[in-house]
Amino acid sequence: MNQPSDVISDAALAPYNSFSLQARARYLYLLREPAQLTELFRWIYANDLPWLVLGSGSNVLLLEDFAGVVIINQLAGITLSETKSDYYLDVAAGEDWPSLVEWSVQQGILGLENLALIPGTVGAAPVQNIGAYGVELADVCQQVEFFSIAEQQQQCLSPAQCEFAYRDSIFKHALKDKALITRVKFRLTKQWQAKLNYGGLRELGEGASAQQIFQQVIGMRQQKLPDPKVLGNAGSFFKNPVLNQQQLQQLMVKVPAIPVYPASAGSSKVAAGWLIDRLGLKGFQHGGAGVHQQQALVLVNHGQATAADILSVCRHIRHQVWQNFALVLEPEVRFIGAHGEVNPDTVLGRPDASQ
Structure with a gap:
């Protein structure tokens, strides 16, 4: 099978990992549409190539040059819907996580503020079950959509099926190297309550707003990180x-x-x-x-x-x-x-x- 035309050969990975290590990839692929995945993986498997997905490359240590295809997840788009009790966000996996949190707080869609300024993309969040200041991704996730490599089609998992644990999920185990996350759906209650159990947030007091929590988390992370x-x-x-x-x-x-x-x-x-x-x-x-x-x-x-x-x-x-x-x-x-x-x-x- 011929190489897809938009595959880049012998690509530098320094721009795609936050450690800025000087590794290279045999091939690089910028993923912008889920429809690209079928052709891409047919080519990958026809040539027996290893593959790796990177969003912002913020949680990886590249030990050496990569011998296969590095897929840069650039899937974009956010859809908002709501009921009387909840907001629902349907977010493409390539969206920037810090930008999503900032946008949601500005829109008055609350519940993500404790997770402000965690580097990475939305698609990486379920893999790691990211968390900070008393909140984890598992607390707000409604569904994870992924491309099944074996089935060559989109599939969905509920939070229970994701097997979330501390910095862990099914995507690190049973679905490791078998799934590429394309979308994450969030459920955020309109009956919002502040989460102030961690040091640095308690000082805000029980009447703290989501905006105050967001700003406090930003300040603490910028001071330390x-x-x-x-x-x-x-x-x-x-x-x-x-x-x-x-x-x-x-x-x-x-x-x-x-x-x-x-x-x-x-x-x-x-x-x-x-x-x-x-x-x-x-x-x-x-x-x-x-x-x-x-x-x-x-x-x-x-x-x-x-x-x-x-x-x-x-x-x-x-x-x-x-x-x-x-x-x-x-x-x-x-x-x-x-x-x-x-x-x-x-x-x-x-x-x-x-x-």
């Missing part, structure tokens, strides 16, 4: 550890002041950034990579970092946290090798491997 256009980064690099009660009690004997947040099924989350900061690792550097001076959870490219530099910083942090707190930090960022996503432990090793 560097602009990837200025300093390459992928946002929060590590997940917050989720602990059972016994693990939490053991940790709090060592560090009673650690911030603790409720998680599902009686478990608790503790702040990974706080642990890294307590170890004095803000500003730690190796090669061109380092830990951000203002936010210990963020690894940055100081200009000429390689993937190996970032991995070295990551290994050092994981080793120090394990040695001091007996916790293994799991990367939130997806590691991408030449043929697709790889298990971070395969690349990094585990600090607790000798236990």
